[in-house]
Amino acid sequence: MRKFHPGPLLAWLLLAAVLAGCGQKGPLYVPKPQSQPSSSEQPPPAKP
16 A cells, blocks of 8 residues: 655645745735824814
8 A cells, every 4th residue: 555645735735835935926016004184183163
């Protein structure tokens, strides 16, 4: 009876994982949100 050797299977899985990661596009980090202008400036009150 043959013994199971995970070497070849592990090598193929590792190769598939490396090749799948090669196609990443764009930044590999979470970009910080753009700072919004503060809303401390209130419009002048409307004159009736």
